[in-house]
Amino acid sequence: MSGIVCAIRGGPSSQPTIDRAVALADETRLALHFLYVVNLGFLTHTVTSRVRTISEEMRQMGASILLMAQTRAAQRGITAQADVRQGEVMEEIAKLCHELDATYLVLGMPGGEDEGNVFTQVRLAQFREQIEKETGASVILSEESRA
Amino acid sequence: MSKRFWSWTLIALLVAFSFIVLVSSRDVAAEDGASSPLVTGLVFDPQGQPVEGVQVTVVALDQGDQLGSVVTQADGRYALAIPGSVPDRLNVELERAHFENKQIELSPASIQSLKGGQTVVMSDTTLSRSIGAAFWLAAAVFVGVLVTVALGRLHNALAALAGAAVILGASYLSHIVFEGLYVFDFPGALGYVDWNVIFLIMGMMIVIAVIERTGIFQWLAFMAYRISGGRIWLLVPILMIVTGVGSAFLDNVTTMLLMTPITIQIAMAMGLNPLALLMPEVMASNVAGVSTLVGTPTNILIGSYAGITFNDFLKNLTPGVLLALVGLVVYSELAYRRQLRQGSATSPMLLEKLAERARITQPNHLKKAGLVGAGMLILFVFGERIHLLPAVTALIGATALLLWIRPDIEEMIEAVDWTTLVFFIALFIVVGAIQEVGLISMIADLIGRLVGDSLILAMLAIVWLGALLSTVVANIPFTAAMLPVVGYLTAIVPGAQNKALFYSLSVGSGMGGNGSLIGASANMVTAGITERAGYPISYLYFLKKGLPALFITVGLASGWLLVRFMLLGS
Numbered sequence: 001m002s003g004i005v006c007a008i009r010g011g012p013s014s015q016p017t018i019d020r021a022v023a024l025a026d027e028t029r030l031a032l033h034f035l036y037v038v039n040l041g042f043l044t045h046t047v048t049s050r051v052r053t054i055s056e057e058m059r060q061m062g063a064s065i066l067l068m069a070q071t072r073a074a075q076r077g078i079t080a081q082a083d084v085r086q087g088e089v090m091e092e093i094a095k096l097c098h099e100l101d102a103t104y105l106v107l108g109m110p111g112g113e114d115e116g117n118v119f120t121q122v123r124l125a126q127f128r129e130q131i132e133k134e135t136g137a138s139v140i141l142s143e144e145s146r147a
Numbered sequence: 148m149s150k151r152f153w154s155w156t157l158i159a160l161l162v163a164f165s166f167i168v169l170v171s172s173r174d175v176a177a178e179d180g181a182s183s184p185l186v187t188g189l190v191f192d193p194q195g196q197p198v199e200g201v202q203v204t205v206v207a208l209d210q211g212d213q214l215g216s217v218v219t220q221a222d223g224r225y226a227l228a229i230p231g232s233v234p235d236r237l238n239v240e241l242e243r244a245h246f247e248n249k250q251i252e253l254s255p256a257s258i259q260s261l262k263g264g265q266t267v268v269m270s271d272t273t274l275s276r277s278i279g280a281a282f283w284l285a286a287a288v289f290v291g292v293l294v295t296v297a298l299g300r301l302h303n304a305l306a307a308l309a310g311a312a313v314i315l316g317a318s319y320l321s322h323i324v325f326e327g328l329y330v331f332d333f334p335g336a337l338g339y340v341d342w343n344v345i346f347l348i349m350g351m352m353i354v355i356a357v358i359e360r361t362g363i364f365q366w367l368a369f370m371a372y373r374i375s376g377g378r379i380w381l382l383v384p385i386l387m388i389v390t391g392v393g394s395a396f397l398d399n400v401t402t403m404l405l406m407t408p409i410t411i412q413i414a415m416a417m418g419l420n421p422l423a424l425l426m427p428e429v430m431a432s433n434v435a436g437v438s439t440l441v442g443t444p445t446n447i448l449i450g451s452y453a454g455i456t457f458n459d460f461l462k463n464l465t466p467g468v469l470l471a472l473v474g475l476v477v478y479s480e481l482a483y484r485r486q487l488r489q490g491s492a493t494s495p496m497l498l499e500k501l502a503e504r505a506r507i508t509q510p511n512h513l514k515k516a517g518l519v520g521a522g523m524l525i526l527f528v529f530g531e532r533i534h535l536l537p538a539v540t541a542l543i544g545a546t547a548l549l550l551w552i553r554p555d556i557e558e559m560i561e562a563v564d565w566t567t568l569v570f571f572i573a574l575f576i577v578v579g580a581i582q583e584v585g586l587i588s589m590i591a592d593l594i595g596r597l598v599g600d601s602l603i604l605a606m607l608a609i610v611w612l613g614a615l616l617s618t619v620v621a622n623i624p625f626t627a628a629m630l631p632v633v634g635y636l637t638a639i640v641p642g643a644q645n646k647a648l649f650y651s652l653s654v655g656s657g658m659g660g661n662g663s664l665i666g667a668s669a670n671m672v673t674a675g676i677t678e679r680a681g682y683p684i685s686y687l688y689f690l691k692k693g694l695p696a697l698f699i700t701v702g703l704a705s706g707w708l709l710v711r712f713m714l715l716g717s
Binding site for chain 2: 008009010011012013014038039042043052053054057058060061063064065067068071
């Protein structure tokens with residue numbers, strides 16, 4: 001067990017998640033990895049041929065989102081790694097947890113039952129159970145931990 | 148040697164294309180060498196439109212023999228030769244699916260004329276519509292496709308393809324199951340497909356695929372930031388102009404796909420909510436696309452149907468679009484004034500990264516694409532003088548570009564959005580079905596009665612109907628269905644022959660896309676990307692910001708249309 005994985009998608013709702021992961025890294029002295037997953041499922045109902053074109057742009061956008069997270073961590077004295085991947089969000093998070101033999105996985109809590117959000121409450125609960133069972137990593141939900 | 152070879156190949160190809168175009172644009176006059184006496188006439192529908200495909204048969208009444216049969220042409224005309232001796236009593240029988248059959252007995256005077264070897268011109272015949280099971284089937288399928296596309300339950304192409312399959316399947320099974328379900332046969336369905344539209348879209352997709360990989364949009368977006376000097380109030384209109392120009396000559400979806408990620412990064416670096424930049428951008432994209440023939444799929448449909456050229460769009464719509472864009476800039480600055488004031492926390496590290504990435508990745512390709520693009524623009528503008536169709540210009544441009552830069556052809560073929568082309572083909576068939584069974588004529592008749600003889604009323608009705616309906620139904624099927632309606636109104640409303648009503652449809656359906664999230668594909672892809680950056684755009688959010696923009700832009704553009712066609716004249 002050797003690290004903390006923090007999966008984010010950017011925006012104001014990711015800030016508590018980033019802060020929670022940074023605080024945890026500070027507390028445990030474990031290496032912190034931020035993860036952004038490029039998922040282009042939204043193109044499947046309109047412009048399927050554009051997937052190749054947009055992939056690189058989305059990767060760069062993900063890198064910028066992670067750079068902002070790294071900067072925030074650095075302000076607290078934590079040096080974090082960043083990883084942009086492409087594919088199904090849950091699969092890619094699970095893969096990185098396996099690869100890094102993660103001790104903790106920090107995720108944000110979904111704000112509501114928004115269909116556009118990969119993590120609805122139900123899916124998140126199932127995913128948490130699956131990750132803890134398969135990798136042994138403890139899943140921390142940022143809103144929950146703050147409460 | 149290789150360069151020289153490809154140069155000559157390119158020239159040969161262009162010459163060959165030009166020759167084909169010139170030859171194909173000549174009218175071929177049909178010659179009729181028949182010497183028998185003729186019965187000729189014209190057949191119209193209740194709206195006074197010519198009816199093609201009416202089976203006209205001449206029957207000898209006393210013997211009951213069929214003496215001959217022909218089918219009416221696209222202009223509703225028929226000419227039937229009477230072979231041998233002419234009987235004393237003749238009936239002309241007219242028969243066509245979705246119309247009531249009609250029989251007309253020739254007068255004794257006409258019989259005498261025929262016996263004397265003269266041609267008899269029948270008085271114009273109007274066939275009444277017959278509303279049966281096929282009518283309801285076609286109407287239900289069309290509504291089903293509209294609803295499925297609007298709800299996003301199926302891919303657009305799949306929804307339209309399913310609709311076309313149901314109509315054709317029912318037509319072919321009608322002989323076994325129930326004859327009343329027959330709409331049209333396969334050749335009849337293909338007759339409604341506008342291949343000019345398909346090839347124009349395909350050609351432009353290839354050109355766009357080359358341009359989009361050069362990094363031009365990312366570079367332009369970062370330049371916009373540099374030019375603005377970090378002043379957000381200035382950055383908004385500059386980004387709107389960049390997006391608008393891109394959307395006028397390329398397609399809106401590609402423009403927004405490329406502009407959205409870089410705009411989000413610029414906004415993040417400036418500590419801004421990205422939606423304060425992106426909403427004005429996507430709305431500018433929807434508005435500016437209206438200014439050219441190739442700016443939106445709806446304009447491509449309208450241009451091809453009504454024979455409106457690239458120049459016509461520029462001349463008649465661009466001033467209105469510019470007016471609408473000015474209104475949109477003012478509205479955007481006001482609507483986002485709070486968010487635009489908040490941006491201050493710049494991230495030098497992120498800006499440095501963006502500056503590093505903001506470069507033209509394929510300068511050589513961009514140069515060549517620019518030259519070919521300029522050539523295409525010249526052909527779009529001046530091609531009408533030699534009756535050069537825009538689809539041919541797009542194909543020539545796409546082929547020249549491919550030959551010149553020699554990209555991976557597999558990648559280029561992949562870049563063509565085949566699903567969109569399938570969507571258009573299937574949609575033409577579905578819309579053709581409601582045209583075939585008479586639903587379009589009924590709608591046209593109804594609107595015609597409502598607007599009466601007033602061109603102003605007709606223009607305003609089409610602009611606002613188009614704009615408001617485009618917020619709830621996808622604007623491409625809507626426009627495709629409205630074309631014959633507008634064609635009918637153009638024929639009956641006094642003064643509408645200048646095609647003012649088609650321009651009204653262009654403004655309504657194009658700018659109407661700003662009214663809701665589902666109003667335009669560009670809105671949907673922008674929302675898809677922002678959601679993945681943590682800034683979701685909900686349906687209600689878009690409605691709140693987009694609906695006022697719709698009223699402002701459509702109001703200003705329709706004001707221009709009235710000035711252009713009512714005050715300045717044709």
